[in-house]
Amino acid sequence: MDLLSLRCFQVVARHEHISRAAAELHVAQPSVSRTIARLEAELGVPLFDRRGRRIRLNPHGAAFLRRVDRALGELEDGRRELADVAGGGGGTVTAAAETLLTLAGLLVGFRAAHPGVDVRLHQASADAMAHRLRAREVDFCLVSQPLAGPVLTSVELLREDVLLAVPPGHRLAGRERVALAALDGEPFITPTPGHWQRVLADRLFARAGVRPAIVCEGNEPGAILDLVGAGLGVALLPAMARDSGIRATVSWARLDAPDCHRVLWLARHKDAYLSAAARSFGDFAVEHFRHFRGPARPGRGTTAPRPRT
Structure with missing residues (x-):
């Protein structure tokens, strides 16, 4: 062996x-x-x-x-710890997310502040990210649903509203609020089952007895906004998508649902060794998403980060 x-x-x-x-x-x-x-x-x-x-x-x-x-995790931790002690170079940090667009804005600032750090990224489902953390294959995961396991711990980065995005000229365009019943039979764009947006949508629609017509489901949540702008259908998207630069012209509205929001977590293995580069990345991520919080307004949450185990 x-x-x-x-x-x-x-x-x-x-x-x-x-x-x-x-x-x-x-x-x-x-x-x-x-x-x-x-x-x-x-x-x-x-x-x-x-x-x-x-x-x-x-x-x-x-x-x-x-x-x-x-066993392999302990050996990898030993390698990282010795690399830190030996010095030389900026180190390496490895992160995963359900969609890499979540990391794009964060990386602009982090790479400018830490140009010597080698950043490696993975795109994965929530289940796959939990496994990668348990196996210590990644330092951090940015995830919008809880990752189960006694060895995993998380810090809340962001709590924000999830909004309804509709194409220009759509019958719902221009409305400030939309009832869930208005989406019955509506062409709907969604990620595949298991993704947090799909979990949220399925829960909201089942509770309201609403059945949208799913016209597209895929594994790239970052493409949904463009598909809405192309007129394919409507979708549920985090407020961050509206606030961080829109590539497609869409109309935004709130859904009349009290729990239509998402929480973005920074998850890690609580016993894994974090290199100096990884610690810098974790601290930077918390600060980066802090500006998305603040005074309550459409699409902005007010909850400060807290540890979650």
């Missing part, structure tokens, strides 16, 4: 897909399959259930993965 085999197992377990794991590891697919087979033979138990070409982590694999995540 060597580190390369354990790393290979970790990546395969995350993807539950041999070819995707091979692509991430930059090795041939047969090599990954052989590595997993050797590891299972050495351990004496199968780590995955196989049905045709599909694989799923089984209970043995899940138990082993928890230990592997911890």
Whole structure:
């Protein structure tokens, strides 16, 4: 059992897909399959259930993965700590988000203030981000829904309204407030299930007995604003999308729903070592989003950051 085999197992377990794991590891697919087979033979138990070409982590694999995540995480923390002690260079920080547009404005300021820091980004679902944090593959995640797990901790960055965006010339354009009932049967643009915007929309519509007609669902939330501007349908978007530079001409309105808002969290592994570069990034992120809070007005929240575990 060597580190390369354990790393290979970790990546395969995350993807539950041999070819995707091979692509991430930059090795041939047969090599990954052989590595997993050797590891299972050495351990004496199968780590995955196989049905045709599909694989799923089984209970043995899940138990082993928890230990592997911890072991490789400790080694990575040791590498980072020694790099900090040795000095030289600005260090590295790794972050993930559901859409990289959330990080764009933050990175402009951070890179100007810390030009020597190497920043690496990942786009991932909330579930994938939780796994990356537990495996210590990233320092931080910017996420708009709670990440579960006893080893994860979060700081609230931003609390803001979620607004209705409608195309120019739409029958709802120009309204200050819109009732949920007005969206029954309305062409609706949304991310795929599991994304925070979809979770919010499904909850609001189910409670009101409303059924919009979903005309587009995808994995790039950053494209929704442009699709609304193109007249494809209406969408729920955070107030930040309205306030941070609009690429498409749309009309904005509030929904008559008391809990139509989102909270943006900065999440991390509470026991992982944070390099000097990562600590600087975390502090900068809190300060960056502070200006989005302040006196209450459409699209602006008033809640200060607080720790959440």
